[in-house]
Amino acid sequence: MSDERTYSILEARGLSAGYGSGDAIRNVNMHFYDKRITAIIGPSGCGKSTLIRCLNRMHEEIPGTQVRGVVALSERNIFHMDPVRLRRQVGMVFQRPNPFPTMSIFRNVAAGLILNGLRGERSLAEVVETSLRQAALFDEVKDKLDQPALNLSGGQQQRLCIARALAVEPKVLLLDEPCSALDPIATAKIEELLLQLKDQLTIVMVTHNMQQAARVSDWTGFMLMGELVEFGRTDEIFTTPRDPRTQDYITGRFG
Amino acid sequence: MTDARLRRRKIVNGLMFSLTAACTIACLAVLFVILGYIVYHGAAALDWSFLTRLPKPVGEPGGGIANAMVGSAKIVALAAVLGVPVGVLGAVYLHEFGHNRIGFVIRYAADLLNGMPSIVIGVFAYGLIVLPMKRFSALAGSAALAVIMIPIVLRSTEEFLRLVPASLREAGLALGVPRWKVILLVVIPSAWGGILTGILLAVSRIAGESAPLIFTAFGNRFWDNGWLNPMSALPLTIYTYAISPYEDWHRQAWAAAMVLVLVVLAGNVLARLLMRGGRGASNA
Numbered sequence: 001m002s003d004e005r006t007y008s009i010l011e012a013r014g015l016s017a018g019y020g021s022g023d024a025i026r027n028v029n030m031h032f033y034d035k036r037i038t039a040i041i042g043p044s045g046c047g048k049s050t051l052i053r054c055l056n057r058m059h060e061e062i063p064g065t066q067v068r069g070v071v072a073l074s075e076r077n078i079f080h081m082d083p084v085r086l087r088r089q090v091g092m093v094f095q096r097p098n099p100f101p102t103m104s105i106f107r108n109v110a111a112g113l114i115l116n117g118l119r120g121e122r123s124l125a126e127v128v129e130t131s132l133r134q135a136a137l138f139d140e141v142k143d144k145l146d147q148p149a150l151n152l153s154g155g156q157q158q159r160l161c162i163a164r165a166l167a168v169e170p171k172v173l174l175l176d177e178p179c180s181a182l183d184p185i186a187t188a189k190i191e192e193l194l195l196q197l198k199d200q201l202t203i204v205m206v207t208h209n210m211q212q213a214a215r216v217s218d219w220t221g222f223m224l225m226g227e228l229v230e231f232g233r234t235d236e237i238f239t240t241p242r243d244p245r246t247q248d249y250i251t252g253r254f255g
Numbered sequence: 256m257t258d259a260r261l262r263r264r265k266i267v268n269g270l271m272f273s274l275t276a277a278c279t280i281a282c283l284a285v286l287f288v289i290l291g292y293i294v295y296h297g298a299a300a301l302d303w304s305f306l307t308r309l310p311k312p313v314g315e316p317g318g319g320i321a322n323a324m325v326g327s328a329k330i331v332a333l334a335a336v337l338g339v340p341v342g343v344l345g346a347v348y349l350h351e352f353g354h355n356r357i358g359f360v361i362r363y364a365a366d367l368l369n370g371m372p373s374i375v376i377g378v379f380a381y382g383l384i385v386l387p388m389k390r391f392s393a394l395a396g397s398a399a400l401a402v403i404m405i406p407i408v409l410r411s412t413e414e415f416l417r418l419v420p421a422s423l424r425e426a427g428l429a430l431g432v433p434r435w436k437v438i439l440l441v442v443i444p445s446a447w448g449g450i451l452t453g454i455l456l457a458v459s460r461i462a463g464e465s466a467p468l469i470f471t472a473f474g475n476r477f478w479d480n481g482w483l484n485p486m487s488a489l490p491l492t493i494y495t496y497a498i499s500p501y502e503d504w505h506r507q508a509w510a511a512a513m514v515l516v517l518v519v520l521a522g523n524v525l526a527r528l529l530m531r532g533g534r535g536a537s538n539a
Contacts, residue, residue: 058425058428061428084432085431087428088430092425092429093429094425094429099426100427100445111430115437115440116430165430
């Protein structure tokens with residue numbers, strides 16, 4: 001099973017991870033295809049957040065996590081890479097919007113560049129504008145770039161966080177339930193934005209909203225109790241699932 | 256319920272309520288009696304020349320505490336320069352890496368140090384700095400005050416670092432920013448209002464300390480001769496004047512006490528105002 005028009009940029013091979021007592025995910029094998037959106041769905045506690053955090057080693061921020069197996073980014077094992085360099089290529093957006101409270105809108109977007117001391121040929125203002133446009137936020141904030149980021153609404157803050165992640169030009173963007181703290185209108189805006197972004201980068205998103213996975217993603221992985229039950233094209237998963245547990249979940253029989 | 260029992264309950268309630276209210280009033284009264292007493296005695300001797308002149312010899316009227324005010328400012332400033340970085344950076348270490356037994360021991364030691372009588376810390380500085388250098392010095396006084404400051408700054412800074420949500424640190428790390436830069440440029444600025452408040456409270460605490468200065472900075476009736484020589488300080492002046500047998504010096508002790516109380520009070524109020532600003536930022 002593969003996507004003939006693209007290639008696998010990120011891959012989990014035999015990946016297990018746990019927090020001391022028992023494994024939160026077990027032996028996950030999964031491909032993430034370049035410039036495609038992959039959704040990871042499953043009931044609460046199935047390990048989907050653990051899985052996505054392993055993809056850019058953010059799991060290491062939770063004390064006591066251990067990982068076995070391999071995650072390869074363009075065929076390089078990320079556990080042998082410098083986490084700082086890895087995270088510049090694999091960015092992350094979190095469940096709750098988390099703009100830096102002490103910084104303006106402009107500085108929030110530029111934070112990755114300013115804090116890293118990275119300055120390419122493009123000017124900071126240019127990068128900020130491009131990133132905000134990519135996050136479909138520029139028109140709403142262009143007149144108040146120097147205001148505190150916390151003045152924005154929740155949905156705007158989340159798009160600001162996406163813009164902030166895009167500004168360092170990652171190859172892969174991980175989103176951990178990016179819409180679960182947002183209302184339906186803000187959610188729709190983010191979904192639309194993700195569909196536009198997939199021309200430029202690879203997107204992996206965790207969601208407990210099946211409709212969202214069906215609307216947005218190209219590939220879907222269904223997880224249950226730490227196991228990747230089924231992985232395939234989104235339309236196949238939602239119309240002709242092969243595993244009865246997937247069938248049960250998408251028809252709403254549990255979870 | 257019988258009438259007699261109800262009445263008894265009402266009486267006990269009234270009694271207990273009066274007792275707690277009386278104790279509350281007593282607590283507050285102590286503060287206001289002290290302030291009132293100091294102002295009552297101090298205001299008489301307080302004028303512009305008192306703030307701008309050097310002390311006069313016994314028997315001559317007039318004279319001021321200019322050297323003590325400058326001395327206090329210098330000693331406290333150097334103490335802050337020595338103590339604040341140690342306290343703040345130590346708190347960063349505790350917060351980032353202190354989730355283990357070592358962290359527990361450090362916290363416990365800081366609390367013990369915080370409860371150490373200040374005169375003992377003065378003796379410590381005397382033995383460590385004054386004796387080997389064979390001279391009383393402002394430097395020794397500042398070192399003693401810095402030791403008092405460190406645990407206060409350490410614990411308050413750690414508390415405020417803990418209030419910074421983990422999501423901000425994750426946001427920084429997920430951008431590929433090295434950990435030390437995330438701490439320095441994201442976590443500390445987010446807690447800055449609170450950290451500054453802790454520093455100011457520690458400064459106003461040490462500004463009023465006299466015991467650690469008695470055998471370190473020693474005191475001086477003239478302008479000081481640099482950090483390696485005895486230096487005057489407000490609490491020392493108050494102490495010296497208050498135990499003297501001269502009526503005029505007693506008056507000046509009251510006035511100096513009033514100046515010290517007002518400065519410390521101003522520092523406390525400033526700290527509270529900053530705290531309000533800091534809390535607002537971390538809540539939003």
